[in-house]
Amino acid sequence: MITDFPSAPLPLPSAEEVASELAALGGEALIPKELRRTLFPVITKEDVFNLMLSQRRAPEKVVADFAEAYRSYVGAAYALPTASGTSSLHLALVGAGVQPGDEVIVPAFTFIATAQAVVAAHAIPVFVDIDPRTYCMDPAAAAAAVTDRTRAIMPVHVHGLPADVPALRALADKHGIALVEDASHAHSARIGDRVAGSFGDAAGQSLMADKNFPLGGEGGIAFFATEEAHSRAAEYTVRHGIDYGMSWVAAAFGHSQLERLPYYDEIRARNSRLIADTLNSTGLFRAPYVPEGHVHAYNMYRITLLPEAVGLGDLPVWAVKEAVHELLVAEGVPAREWQNTPIPCHLPFTHRAGFGNGYPFTLNPGAVRDHRPEDFPATLAMLDSTLVLCRELRSPVEYERALRYADAFTKVARRPDAIRKLVEAGDYRRPYEKAARLG
């Protein structure tokens, strides 16, 4: 039987191990190779049983019941279940009234699906820089990008931290344009009592099985503030012969997962606090910033490096980052860059072939820009100086594993000498000078 049940437990943390030689320099790794697999998602007997029961129900009813349950959890007025996060974003834009040739303002830092959904809606993505602390869309940059052809602003709640919705809402209202959320990282994220997905005129959200709230494989959901927007999106798929329907298999899996989402949220918040306490004590690392009143969902956990705090301020931060990355991976911590290039500098937005022959970019040539990475300094500074944990804080990450991740950051931060040696011997390039990575 092929099973995801762990083959062995991790040993408990040990002060001696933290003080031992770095794994990259011949010491023992804090997390042995055979114990590094990060299980995700949690699949329980409830999920299996629910799928068994769902076989006897009408497929459309299984999907509709799931969508209604999750809509109620989010607090959005209307919902449309879809096959993927990308299709949910596409329909959110359509529901919000985006028309061919319209401009939609999106952040330069996000997963590429945000911008591709705009192209799918036959509209033009207009890229703006991010806030240097939250890594979400900078409202001032968005304001500067508004034109007569702007139809929507689409902020992304990056990594699970809600964007500055009050400022962006005010901007949208000022210009009479729509606010459309990309909530794909932000399941259960909140500002005050409101949940991400319910802030805007419409929202799209990925529910693929790699997200904090996983369905059985692939899925997404679009939310709408009005019945008119919901109807516009639903009618659009019929009129254009587009199949964006969700599988009942994915929906049934999600229905039982939804009941456990609050538990998952608490585990992630707990693990994030644990890691943050350690990171902030090292000097070299700093935990993510969370504005007052915002609840971060921690779909990803972006860690900032501060080389100057450990006497490495004379070295390029991106080189320090890459050296630290190597040291962490050697210890068994699967840290990642998660993106290395602003989205407007990825091939689809430099070539701009679109659906073919440049469509829809040809509809509005005035909105098109030939961007260089340097056009987005806050994005570049973030890419230069941060590393990311992805599944590593989520349930079912065991408490002892979270402790070992924390210990690994401590172990590496204690060795600025090793970091300096790697940087001086290495041939490191800035992140965006390498092949663009989707994730």
Next chain:
Amino acid sequence: MELFDTATVLTRVMTSGVVMSIEKSDRELPGLERLLTKRTGRAHAVLVNSRSAAVHAALAGQGIGHGDTVSVPELSPKDAAFLAWLGVEVADEPGPAAFEHIALDAGRAHLLDEQARALRAPALVVDLTGLGFGPAAALLTDDRTVWARAERLKIFGAYDLRTMWTQEESETDLIPGVQFNYRLSPLVAACARMALSQAVRPLTTGAPS
């Protein structure tokens, strides 16, 4: 397919813990791809999450996009609407079909082999939705370039599901301009594979002619 068999397949995949198409250890999607290519005699299969996704993959795979004109005999109103949305025009005069299609359901799954072998278009759209596990489809082709472009269309231009995180490659014309997530769930793929594996020609009665 019997409910017990569906339950067994779903339980098996969930016990493995691998329910994502982007997992390196997924075996369900490659398993369905192998079955489809073996049954149909086509060299390559691209699994996607709907019929319209397969139509899109069939066209994009051949480099057909907005502003181009194709010939597709027996085009359904729904497919015609989708082609119009893509900006692909349909020729008034008949010509070689850009793609042909087969729609399978539980009662017709056994016909896949002979239907596929009777068709000649460079891209074959096989709609698996009727099997009963949700929207699902495949593009089948003998042309490696068609396959390569279609694979990249369904996952943001990436090389494949297991090395998906870079768009860098030598042939940049394989990278589609507009990109989607058309990925199929391994759970759905596993059920479809079981249904196709079990498909048998119905017993007939009466004297042979």
